[in-house]
Amino acid sequence: MTVKRPRLSLDDYERGVRGRNRAVLAQAITLVESRNESDAKLAQELLTRLLPATGGARRVGVTGVPGVGKSTFVDELGMRLLGRGKKVAVLAIDPSSTISGGSILGDKTRMARLSLEPDAFIRPSPSGLTPGGIARRTRETMLLCEAAGFDVILVETVGVGQGETAVADMVDFFLVLALAGAGDELQGIKKGVLELADAIGVNKCDGDGAARARTALADLRAALRYLPRRRPSWEVRALAISGQTGDGLDALWDVIEEHRRALEASGELGAMRAEQQRSWMWSLIADRLERTFRAHPAVAARLARIEADVLHGRTTPPAATDELFEVFGTAT
Structure with a gap:
């Protein structure tokens, strides 16, 4: 039989988060992720209290196609930042199953070194089937980690071609990882992903990949000249890096600073x-x-029928929308 843990008081949550108590921080994140109405109210009260202690961290988003080596990169970068005296939090958005709604939540095993460090905190969060695979409360979690005194917040995305805009809109610096020789360094420009980037890191530039990385880097730098600037004061950089060996990561952090x-x-x-x-x-x-x-109630009563009409071509989506809003407005 599972014994339900009593919920902490607002004061307990605040003291625990400000004191960087990892167990309380984890419980506070679970609180803001909860869909329970009473939890949501308490979560917002907590965030309001903690708001003055937020805003000081470096917020960095990391994206890239599956297999580009995001977790290995984050693990190595995090270790180097710890060596610089930084406290690092990683918010890793895990893909949720479209069938069961479950998620893998395996980033702690892929960041084996960082997960053992007392000045690091890794929170794998299921995407919850939200658009773009972004965890529903990532922004609130970021604020909690800042209030807990973490200097750097790394947000690692699913990397499935969706949600990059959502992550770029919640961080200060957006990094796109690309693979040399896989076509991603140029294909990403066609997708528009690189238009969101503040820097592009050509990963796995070690060993046999070093020559390919140099070629990819030259191609990227040439292509970037044709992209509009996202920020008037910043020109997008492209660097060769290796999450495996750490080559180029110090230079990358200097670019972020x-x-x-x-x-x-x-x-x-x-x-x-x-x-x-x-x-x-x-x-x-x-x-x-x-x-x-x-x-x-009035919309719910007609929604299935109207959706069926749209699916079978008996009405147009604009006409269906008008009908539903008319019912909604009349019944309100």
């Missing part, structure tokens, strides 16, 4: 974070409005 200084000097960092907050608010509003709309 240079990016921070450039955005602070131009005032773009503050403006970017403020816009991220506004965008976050509207995404939550849109999510709540959709849930309210779907749960409305």
Whole structure:
């Protein structure tokens, strides 16, 4: 028989998070991920209390196609940052099964060294089947980790070709990892992924891959000249790195710090974070409005029939939308 652990008080949560108590931090993250209404209320009260202690960390997003070596890269980068005296939190978004809703949650095993370090914290979170594979409460989790005193927050994405925009909109620096010789370094530009990047790291540039990495790097740097700048004060960089050996990672972190200084000097960092907050608010509003709309009794009563009409070509999506909103508006 499983004994349910009593929920901590608001004061207990606050003290535990501010004191970087790993067990309490993990419970606080579970609280903000909960779909229970009472948990959600407590979570927002906690975040409001902790808000003054947030905002000081370097927020770095890492994406790339499966097999590019994201977890190995994050493990090595994290260890190097610890060597610089940083405290590192990794938020690893795991893919959820479209059938069972379950997730692999295997990043702690793939980051074997980092997971053992007292100044590191790894939180694998299931994507929860949200658009783009982004965990529903990643932003709140980031704030909790900042309040706990972590200097660097690394957000590792699923890397399935979706959700890069969502991650880019919640971090300060967005890194795209590419594989030399796989076509990803140029194909990514066609997909628009590289247009979100602040830097591109050509990974696995060690051993036999070194020559291919140099070629890929030259191609990338030539291609980047044709991309519009995402930030007026920043020109996208391309570097050859190795998550396996650590080659190029110190230079990469220097680029991340240079990016921070450039955005602070131009005032773009503050403006970017403020816009991220506004965008976050509207995404939550849109999510709540959709849930309210779907749960409305008058809409729910007709939704299955109207969806069937759309599926079988008996009505158009615009006409179906108009009908549902008319029912929603009349019954409200």
